[in-house]
Amino acid sequence: MLPSRTVIAMKTLACDVLVVGLGPAGSSAARAAAHSGADVLAVDRRQAVGVPVQCAEYVPAQLVGQLGLGREYIVQPIAGMRTFLPDGSQTLTRTPGFTIRRDLLDQTLALAAARAGARLMLSTRAKTMAPDRTVILRGKSGGWFRVQPKVIIGADGPRSKVGRWVGAVNRNLLPGVQATLRLAQPLDCTEVYFDPVLYAGYGWCFPKGELANVGLGMRRDAAHPGSVHALLEDFVDRLRRAGKVVGEPVAHAAGWIPAEPVRQAVYGNMVLAGDAAGHTHPITGAGVFAAVSTGEMAGRWAARAAAAGDPDVLAGYEEEWRDLLADTLDRASRRRALMEERWDDFDRVIPSCWVAYRDYYAPAP
Ligand SMILES: Cc1cc2nc3c(=O)[nH]c(=O)nc-3n(C[C@H](O)[C@H](O)[C@H](O)COP(=O)(O)OP(=O)(O)OC[C@H]3O[C@@H](n4cnc5c(N)ncnc54)[C@H](O)[C@@H]3O)c2cc1C
Known part of the structure; x- marks a missing residue:
């Protein structure tokens, strides 16, 4: 809120496109909009882009190719993902990717x-935002600024203020918590652990060179x-x-993960x-x-x-992001609803609700 009963000297800033947030979405939007010829102002409340890191730091190989911004932020290649169930069984999914320094990725994108x-x-x-x-x-x-852009891009993360201004808030935020520890020996795959105590979520161990990001996200x-x-703490033990x-x-990290329809x-x-x-x-x-993908699209359409x-x-923009993501997100959102509803039937619900299993991709029951 603005301080009440105070006369504030407010500077006016001009731009075509205002981007709020310099995470992967905001920086990609700012880059694309500027590249398309728009006058872009991008702001972030943080002092340093990408810090603190709130991420397990795995990205698919496709992203690195798509960005074409060097490899300085890459820590190690990942061959695939191992899913572990409480009975000790494990499933390997070949999903090539990388673990990264997320702070460096965010800074590379902002640069x-x-x-x-x-x-x-x-x-x-x-x-x-005024009416x-x-x-x-x-x-x-404490300096105040006023800006009336032609387009505003809200890339301000899971608890978006811009989203609140337009009445589009994330209502299903899952807590994600993480500790970084030394690995006993190197791993070439990410690891995912399901357990009935981790309600509608999972634990992870993502190798990062000599270290691993160990965390959990759940309802x-x-x-x-x-x-x-x-x-x-129990999971780390x-x-x-x-x-x-x-x-x-x-190191420790924590953040919110949107799980939205x-x-x-x-x-x-x-x-x-x-x-x-x-x-x-x-x-x-x-x-x-x-x-990165939707930020880039938003920036391009904002410039137009x-x-x-x-x-x-x-x-x-609405059409293009839906073409890329809507089917995938819709399936995942339905699977999440099923997972939460039938968690008590753990052994049966996991195969239809986790991406490593064929049932996940079957038509919804
Ligand atoms: C514990 C955890 C682990 C995760 N692990 C992975 C993973 O391994 N792989 C993966 O792909 N995804 C992972 N994610 C999800 C991933 O981190 C997010 O999806 C990603 O950061 C989204 O990028 P974004 O640019 O939309 O938002 P953010 O990265 O959240 O960036 C938003 C930016 O907006 C700024 N901001 C917020 N409000 C304002 C404001 N009012 N004014 C100005 N600036 C503002 C913030 O400071 C921030 O810099 C994880 C999330 C968590 C919480």
Whole structure:
């Protein structure tokens, strides 16, 4: 909120496209919009792009090829994913990818946006929006700014403020918690663990060179209360006993994972992308690929709409992101509903609700 009864000196900033958030979605949007000729201002409340990291840091190989921004952020190649069930059985899925330094990826993307001509402002928070869609920003050292862009892109993550302004909030946020530990020996695959105590979620162990990101993401509700941090400690202990990791955590991370049904992403001259739009996969929790892809699309369509002076052009973004993601996200969202409803029937529900199993891809029952 603006301080009441205070006269504030407010500077006006001009731009065609305002991007709120410089995560993968925002930087990709800013880069694409600037590349398409728009005058772009992109802001993030963080002091440094990508810090702190709130991610298990796995990305599919396809993303690295699509970006074409070097390989500095890559830590190790991943051959596939092993899914472990409580009875000890395991399934290997060949899904090539990489574990990465997510802070470096985010910084690489932001640098690419700046190189394309976008103006980046860090330590700058989108605070409010007036009825005429003027956005009020609060910058470093308490400076206030007013900006009335032709298009606003909300790429401000799972608890998006821009989403709130247009009445499109994520209602199904899952907690994700993580500890980073030393690996006992190198792993060439990501590992995923299902267990009845991890309600409608799973534990992960993603190798990153000599380290591993060990975490869990799951549903928490009135019927399934309790501390996810305590469950994480139990999970880490389990992996220590299994001889996968050793010692004490060297880092911790936590964040929210949207698990949303498919919904609209364009609201007049405002669009949402990435986690802000609920583009995260509701079963796996993966969202970097979707954030980069939908951010890039949003930026491209925003530049076209700004050049035409016509927000109706943004309908092209709604169509394009749906073409890429809607079927996948819709299936995952339905599987999530089933998983939550039938979790008590754990042995039967997991094969139809996890991406490693053929049943997951069968027509919905
Ligand atoms: C524990 C955990 C593990 C995960 N692991 C993986 C994984 O291994 N692989 C994967 O693909 N996905 C993973 N995800 C999901 C992935 O991190 C997200 O999908 C991804 O970060 C989405 O990118 P984004 O740009 O949409 O949002 P974000 O990365 O959240 O970026 C949003 C940005 O907006 C800024 N912002 C927010 N509000 C404002 C405001 N009012 N004004 C200005 N700036 C603002 C924030 O500071 C932030 O920089 C994980 C998530 C969690 C929580």
